[in-house]
Amino acid sequence: MSDEVKDMRSNLIKLCGEAEGYLEQHFSTILGSLPEDQNPLDHLNIFPYYSNYLKLGKLEYDLLSQHSSHVPSKIAFVGSGPMPLTSIVLAKFHLPNTTFHNFDIDSHANTLASSLVSRDQDLSKRMIFHTTDVLNATEGLDQYDVVFLAALVGMDKEAKVKAIEHLEKHMAPGAILMLRSAHALRAFLYPIVDSSDLKGFQLLTIYHPTDDVVNSVVIARKLGGSTTNGVNGTRGCMFMPCNCSKVHAIMNNRCKKMMIEEFSAIE
Ligand SMILES: C[S@@+](CC[C@H](N)C(=O)[O-])C[C@H]1O[C@@H](n2cnc3c(N)ncnc32)[C@H](O)[C@@H]1O
Numbered sequence: 001m002s003d004e005v006k007d008m009r010s011n012l013i014k015l016c017g018e019a020e021g022y023l024e025q026h027f028s029t030i031l032g033s034l035p036e037d038q039n040p041l042d043h044l045n046i047f048p049y050y051s052n053y054l055k056l057g058k059l060e061y062d063l064l065s066q067h068s069s070h071v072p073s074k075i076a077f078v079g080s081g082p083m084p085l086t087s088i089v090l091a092k093f094h095l096p097n098t099t100f101h102n103f104d105i106d107s108h109a110n111t112l113a114s115s116l117v118s119r120d121q122d123l124s125k126r127m128i129f130h131t132t133d134v135l136n137a138t139e140g141l142d143q144y145d146v147v148f149l150a151a152l153v154g155m156d157k158e159a160k161v162k163a164i165e166h167l168e169k170h171m172a173p174g175a176i177l178m179l180r181s182a183h184a185l186r187a188f189l190y191p192i193v194d195s196s197d198l199k200g201f202q203l204l205t206i207y208h209p210t211d212d213v214v215n216s217v218v219i220a221r222k223l224g225g226s227t228t229n230g231v232n233g234t235r236g237c238m239f240m241p242c243n244c245s246k247v248h249a250i251m252n253n254r255c256k257k258m259m260i261e262e263f264s265a266i267e
Contacts, residue, residue: 009188010156016189017152021081021109023048028082028112041092041120047083056213057089060178063219064146067176067204071095072145078103078134078163079150082112084127086148091123099126101144107131134163141170151180151190151215160191168200174225177201180215183208193218 001009027047031040044050064072072095077087080102087100104110110129117123130137134153141147147167154160167177177198182190195203201220208216 013155013189017155020152021106024081024083025109025112028116032112032115036119039119040116041088041123044085044088047085050085052213053085053089054093055209055211056215056217057086057094059207059209059213060086060148060217061090061094063205063207063217064176064178067219067221068145070145072098072176074099074101074144075146075148076101076103076141076144077148077150078137078167079153080104080109080113080129081106081150081152082109083116084113086150087127088117088123091126096122099128101128101130103130103132103134103137105131105133135166137166138170141167142172142175144171144175146176146178147171148178149180154191157191157197160193161197164193164197164201165199168198168222171222172225173222175222176204177220177222179218179220181206181218182214183216186214186216190215 024047030046031043034040034043047053075087075090075095075098077084077100080087081104084100084102087102091098091100102110102113104113110131114127114129117127134149149163149167154163164177164179171177179193180190181193183192194206198218198220201222204219204221206216206218
């Protein structure tokens with residue numbers, strides 16, 4: 001890509017990230033202003049991408065279950081936003097006894113998000129919000145069985161790796177890191193997370209959805225814990241070259257690196 005195209009691309013990435021934030025803010029404000037007798041969580045389907053989050057939440061839950069020997073009691077979601085739909089979908093439909101700690105750099109996002117769940121008997125007790133830049137969150141990150149890192153936290157490769165390195169420093173050994181990555185041309189808008197970005201972690205699975213779910217899911221385990229195989233005995237990953245390697249090499253600005261590490265869990 002020429003420097004001009006690279007600049008265009010980074011402006012587009014920034015614009016899309018801002019747009020996603022405004023989209024969430026808009027619908028979270030509408031939902032939060034419903035009459036007092038209405039539970040905003042009963043009307044989440046007004047959000048245009050709600051069905052994508054239902055699919056992504058199911059996918060992430062299924063992949064997480066393959067690599068965890070127990071139900072996580074505490075999950076951290078970093079970059080939860082005004083519409084913390086990943087936490088809500090997991091809490092409502094998949095993990096009824098898990099507490100979700102949602103971290104966001106933007107206090108207004110947290111104000112909107114907490115009012116979204118405040119009228120729900122169950123989730124008002126299981127959804128907690130913290131306003132901080134993830135890079136300033138140090139103590140306490142070792143109390144989570146699972147840490148999610150939102151796609152929009154770290155919008156370029158360097159920022160993404162910085163966030164991952166910070167989490168590696170503060171997460172508990174053996175804890176699971178769930179990341180969102182991209183595949184093929186989707187990498188034009190979202191940074192690809194590959195094995196070389198996960199120092200200090202054991203890469204477990206990279207899953208590329210083939211439907212309208214945009215994000216790829218990357219699961220890794222912080223080294224140092226008692227590594228337990230997944231419930232169904234999932235073994236390690238296998239190197240499989242991907243035919244999108246040229247696209248990825250360009251998007252990842254790694255023109256020399258022609259092979260991309262492509263992993264898929266072996267059931
Ligand atoms: C728009 S949300 C998308 C996540 C989506 N709501 C979900 O449930 O998967 C992404 C959020 O990440 C937050 N964010 C970006 N950089 C961050 C950082 N360094 N630390 C904490 N939050 C951050 C933004 O403020 C934004 O609200």
